[in-house]
Amino acid sequence: MAEPFPxxxxxTLAIMTSPLFLKIAIFPGLTSIAIIAALLxxxxxxxxxxxQLRIGPQYVSPLGGILQSFADLIKLAFKELPLPEKADKFxxxxxxxxxxVLAGGLMGLIPFSHETLISNLEIxxxxxxxxxxxxxxxxLLAGWSANSKYPFIGGLRSLFQQTAYEIPLWLSAIGxxxxxxxxxxxxxxxxxxxxxxxxxxxxxxxxxLITSVAEQERIPFDLPEAEPEVIxxxxxxxxxxxxxxxxxxxxxxxxxxxxxxxxxxxxGYLGPGPLPPLFWSLLKTIGIVVAVILLxxxxxRVRIDQLLRAGWTILLGLALVNIVITYFxxxxxxxx
Amino acid sequence: MVAEGxxxxxxxxxxxxxxxxxxxxxxxxxxxxxxxxxxPEKHAAFESGQIAAGRGRTRFIVQYYxxxxxxxxxxxxxxxxxxxxVNLRALGAPGTIPxxxxxAVLLTPLAYALRLANKPENW
Amino acid sequence: MTxxxxxxxxxxxxxxxxxxxxxxxxxxGAVALGVAFLGMAGLxxxxxxxxxxxxxxxxxxxxxxxxILFTVMLVGPAKGEAQMELKRxxxxxxxxxxxxxxxxxxxxxxxxxxxxxxxGGSCDIQSLSRTLLIDYGTQLELLSLVLAAAVIGALxxxxxxxxx
Numbered sequence: 290m291a292e293p294f295p296x297x298x299x300x301t302l303a304i305m306t307s308p309l310f311l312k313i314a315i316f317p318g319l320t321s322i323a324i325i326a327a328l329l330x331x332x333x334x335x336x337x338x339x340x341q342l343r344i345g346p347q348y349v350s351p352l353g354g355i356l357q358s359f360a361d362l363i364k365l366a367f368k369e370l371p372l373p374e375k376a377d378k379f380x381x382x383x384x385x386x387x388x389x390v391l392a393g394g395l396m397g398l399i400p401f402s403h404e405t406l407i408s409n410l411e412i413x414x415x416x417x418x419x420x421x422x423x424x425x426x427x428x429l430l431a432g433w434s435a436n437s438k439y440p441f442i443g444g445l446r447s448l449f450q451q452t453a454y455e456i457p458l459w460l461s462a463i464g465x466x467x468x469x470x471x472x473x474x475x476x477x478x479x480x481x482x483x484x485x486x487x488x489x490x491x492x493x494x495x496x497x498l499i500t501s502v503a504e505q506e507r508i509p510f511d512l513p514e515a516e517p518e519v520i521x522x523x524x525x526x527x528x529x530x531x532x533x534x535x536x537x538x539x540x541x542x543x544x545x546x547x548x549x550x551x552x553x554x555x556x557g558y559l560g561p562g563p564l565p566p567l568f569w570s571l572l573k574t575i576g577i578v579v580a581v582i583l584l585x586x587x588x589x590r591v592r593i594d595q596l597l598r599a600g601w602t603i604l605l606g607l608a609l610v611n612i613v614i615t616y617f618x619x620x621x622x623x624x625x
Numbered sequence: 626m627v628a629e630g631x632x633x634x635x636x637x638x639x640x641x642x643x644x645x646x647x648x649x650x651x652x653x654x655x656x657x658x659x660x661x662x663x664x665p666e667k668h669a670a671f672e673s674g675q676i677a678a679g680r681g682r683t684r685f686i687v688q689y690y691x692x693x694x695x696x697x698x699x700x701x702x703x704x705x706x707x708x709x710x711v712n713l714r715a716l717g718a719p720g721t722i723p724x725x726x727x728x729a730v731l732l733t734p735l736a737y738a739l740r741l742a743n744k745p746e747n748w
Numbered sequence: 749m750t751x752x753x754x755x756x757x758x759x760x761x762x763x764x765x766x767x768x769x770x771x772x773x774x775x776x777g778a779v780a781l782g783v784a785f786l787g788m789a790g791l792x793x794x795x796x797x798x799x800x801x802x803x804x805x806x807x808x809x810x811x812x813x814x815x816i817l818f819t820v821m822l823v824g825p826a827k828g829e830a831q832m833e834l835k836r837x838x839x840x841x842x843x844x845x846x847x848x849x850x851x852x853x854x855x856x857x858x859x860x861x862x863x864x865x866x867x868g869g870s871c872d873i874q875s876l877s878r879t880l881l882i883d884y885g886t887q888l889e890l891l892s893l894v895l896a897a898a899v900i901g902a903l904x905x906x907x908x909x910x911x912x
Contacts, residue, residue: 314640367657369658369660372668382649389645410630412798419803425814433821452811456703472873612710616721619714700807701811704803709881727888731895737903
């Protein structure tokens with residue numbers, strides 16, 4: 290009780306400069322997520338354009354139009370926000386907002402380096418995957434609330450697609466847990482100091498990459514927002530900031546899933562020499578991002594029945610085979 | 626006493642939620658322009674230029690409903706497999722045999738389900 | 749017991765449950781149920797069972813709520829649905845509430861469950877998996893039968909749909 294009442298200005302300053310607040314607000318938290326998502330949008334457009342023998346954005350700065358997505362961001366923020374009259378306004382607004390919150394929340398679990406890890410959860414991997422399972426609910430609500438045909442079809446497609454690919458996603462990640470013996474993402478990174486898990490987990494890594502692309506709804510699995518079929522699907526009625534939130538959440542997910550792939554299979558922030566761990570983890574993440582973007586430029590879109598059948602038979606079967614293989618690796622080579 | 630990392634992730638999610646909702650409120654109230662001459666078309670549902678007809682929530686994809694039911698089951702299974710995988714080395718055979726039986730019981734209906742699903746007449 | 753985090757989470761759970769029952773639109777009801785589940789996940793975290801909390805989020809919110817939402821959307825808005833008979837419902841509710849209060853009282857006196865805190869301060873994920881797979885292996889197999897029955901039920905539904 291003898292404690293003097295803290296000065297509010299000093300207290301605010303103390304909070305603002307605490308390492309946790311800096312991590313939450315700047316890196317790997319909010320500010321960096323917004324900037325990186327905008328840069329990934331640019332990278333996506335630029336690489337896809339190169340693959341299709343186009344140039345892509347080029348005017349908004351000397352450096353290959355790198356500021357194009359920031360210009361788009363400002364443009365979208367200043368747009369009028371008309372809501373469809375028959376829409377369920379509450380869910381219509383809340384679904385993309387919470388979709389973005391959820392996608393951003395994933396970044397709180399990724400160990401980019403020991404110093405910039407926001408939350409060192411003992412059960413980091415299941416929590417990441419549990420956050421991912423929430424996203425089809427929001428997409429379904431977004432599609433339902435618009436009370437319009439294309440969004441509703443898109444929302445239902447997304448529901449079936451994401452639920453079909455979640456099980457293989459979880460099962461392919463189990464291989465890493467079996468090798469590392471922990472759910473903690475940083476301990477999984479440290480367990481790879483003798484060798485990256487992509488070597489014993491080649492099949493698991495491939496499955497994880499495929500299923501995570503499906504969870505991000507990117508080509509070749511972008512049926513819920515396919516433009517020629519369902520006119521952007523569940524995003525059809527969104528304009529301005531809400532459209533930005535829906536699209537942005539997709540790019541934040543691309544960033545988060547790529548970072549998780551680097552963490553699980555490519556040794557995360559481990560890397561040689563004087564270069565800092567942060568450099569290695571970001572380099573690996575960007576590498577995976579580029580690979581996923583190249584998929585978009587290369588493949589066509591699958592049909593929904595092909596998609597669901599492949600998810601529930603081939604991918605699920607291979608994920609189970611991967612668990613059996615990993616079991617024999619763990620039992621056969623106890624030193625790994 | 627809560628586990629390590631829980632307060633941080635709660636603060637982080639809270640901060641992200643508050644700033645995103647704050648941004649939406651600021652945009653809706655201050656930045657987003659108001660239409661000086663509103664037309665009813667602007668607030669109508671988009672149907673490729675046609676006037677919206679009928680109910681919006683039709684065209685229900687219902688034939689994949691069993692997949693959704695299977696998802697509920699195999700989500701639980703995946704969580705149990707995680708609990709087994711995390712302690713694989715220490716558990717040894719006494720822990721692996723129960724999960725083998727568990728998976729055998731659950732994979733039999735799965736195999737049957739997929740046999741049904743792969744028949745083209747069921748699509 | 750009355751720490752603020754517990755009070756907030758308990759309030760979220762209770763209000764979510766009430767809204768799930770009282771919501772005029774069933775979609776809102778399903779989402780309110782999800783919010784109640786989220787509050788319960790928070791309660792599990794306070795009980796130092798964070799894996800169970802992740803389980804709660806993934807299975808109950810990620811799978812069960814979405815199944816309810818899909819079904820509600822499929823069936824559409826219920827018009828003129830018959831109200832349940834109030835007297836029987838309130839009797840049942842009274843019995844349930846009395847049971848719950850009794851259980852709460854039993855929990856409050858730690859003597860009622862002497863072995864409830866099995867792992868002491870070392871409630872980690874390793875001991876959870878050991879308890880689940882070795883101590884409760886038989887129960888796990890029974891659970892697998894329940895889950896298998898659910899899959900078979902889903903398949904039966906699908907086949908019946910094809911015939912009609």
